[in-house]
Amino acid sequence: MKSAFSxxxxxxxxxxxxxxxHVTKLASGMDLCLGLHVVTGHxxxxxxxIITTVHGDETIGLIAVRELLHSLDVKSLAGRVAVIPxxxxxxxxxxxxxxxxxxxxxxxxxxxxxxPKGNLTQRMACVIxxxxxxxxxxxxxxxxxGLGGRLQWRADLDPTARPEVYEVSLRLCRAFxxxxxHLDNVAGTASRYCSxxxxxxxxxxxxxxxxxxxxxxTYIADACTGLRSIMAELNMIQLPVQPAKKQLLFGVKSRFxxxxxxxxxLRSHFDQPSDLGRRIEKGTxxxxxxxxxxxxxxxxxxxxxxxxxxxxxYSGVVDAGTKAFALAEEATSQxx
Numbered sequence: 001m002k003s004a005f006s007x008x009x010x011x012x013x014x015x016x017x018x019x020x021x022h023v024t025k026l027a028s029g030m031d032l033c034l035g036l037h038v039v040t041g042h043x044x045x046x047x048x049x050i051i052t053t054v055h056g057d058e059t060i061g062l063i064a065v066r067e068l069l070h071s072l073d074v075k076s077l078a079g080r081v082a083v084i085p086x087x088x089x090x091x092x093x094x095x096x097x098x099x100x101x102x103x104x105x106x107x108x109x110x111x112x113x114x115x116p117k118g119n120l121t122q123r124m125a126c127v128i129x130x131x132x133x134x135x136x137x138x139x140x141x142x143x144x145x146g147l148g149g150r151l152q153w154r155a156d157l158d159p160t161a162r163p164e165v166y167e168v169s170l171r172l173c174r175a176f177x178x179x180x181x182h183l184d185n186v187a188g189t190a191s192r193y194c195s196x197x198x199x200x201x202x203x204x205x206x207x208x209x210x211x212x213x214x215x216x217x218t219y220i221a222d223a224c225t226g227l228r229s230i231m232a233e234l235n236m237i238q239l240p241v242q243p244a245k246k247q248l249l250f251g252v253k254s255r256f257x258x259x260x261x262x263x264x265x266l267r268s269h270f271d272q273p274s275d276l277g278r279r280i281e282k283g284t285x286x287x288x289x290x291x292x293x294x295x296x297x298x299x300x301x302x303x304x305x306x307x308x309x310x311x312x313x314y315s316g317v318v319d320a321g322t323k324a325f326a327l328a329e330e331a332t333s334q335x336x
């Protein structure tokens with residue numbers, strides 16, 4: 001049911017508006033609010049919803065949507081774009097994946113549709129659902145590699161969506177133009193909430209954080225280009241026709257992670273953005289773990305299957321189970 005109080009429940013004159021969405025009052029006495037940007041075009045068209053920083057340590061999407069909003073021409077825009085750039089401002093403030101609070105589930109990515117009477121994470125999810133997700137015709141949930149230096153570049157969609165929703169979601173994933181399209185387990189996410197309501201949804205994963213200079217700027221530009229390409233696919237803006245990129249489609253059963261079983265310093269052998277998408281033979285050494293006390297190599301991380309590298313990690317300190325590398329198995333994936 002659509003909230004009568006959502007700014008998106010009303011139509012506005014062409015242009016850009018900003019709305020603070022009240023969540024609750026914190027123990028500090030400060031109001032917890034989420035900022036909603038709405039850009040309305042002169043022409044009729046769909047409403048595209050976008051959120052970023054569901055995980056507070058994944059910030060490239062925030063800058064990418066800023067670039068997107070600044071690039072829009074309301075005279076030629078069909079429909080409207082509605083963006084919540086800081087979906088979890090409490091997590092962003094401490095550069096952490098999850099909400100810093102005392103109890104309950106604290107990963108906003110698993111909290112949808114939330115509850116108006118739940119913990120802070122559930123309340124934020126509820127405000128996002130009632131003020132944004134319940135009013136859109138298509139949805140994008142932007143993610144990136146977060147704390148610890150993980151690199152990503154793919155677009156995820158919900159494999160459980162109804163066929164007609166799945167097909168549109170797949171088209172939008174392809175339009176984002178990442179080298180990988182992943183049929184991911186999105187239970188509890190904003191994407192699953194939308195697809196369950198018949199709304200096509202895309203969850204891009206692109207880049208990382210604190211990459212510095214050219215790499216960061218390239219990922220921001222690629223993210224903004226991908227967002228505009230999705231808008232063109234929805235006929236919200238006009239872009240020159242781009243040649244279809246060769247993309248690998250894979251599901252969770254084709255996903256093989258290679259993570260350390262002990263803590264230490266990870267020396268990564270695949271730490272460049274250009275390494276994403278590389279074909280890796282089974283047995284290839286991806287990295288090694290060095291004991292930070294004895295200064296000895298205590299574990300070698302090797303590819304468990306032949307496939308294509310779809311996330312990797314920079315060198316740095318890791319603990320047992322830290323996500324380090326992942327391959328889409330060649331034998332069980334398909335090229336689009």
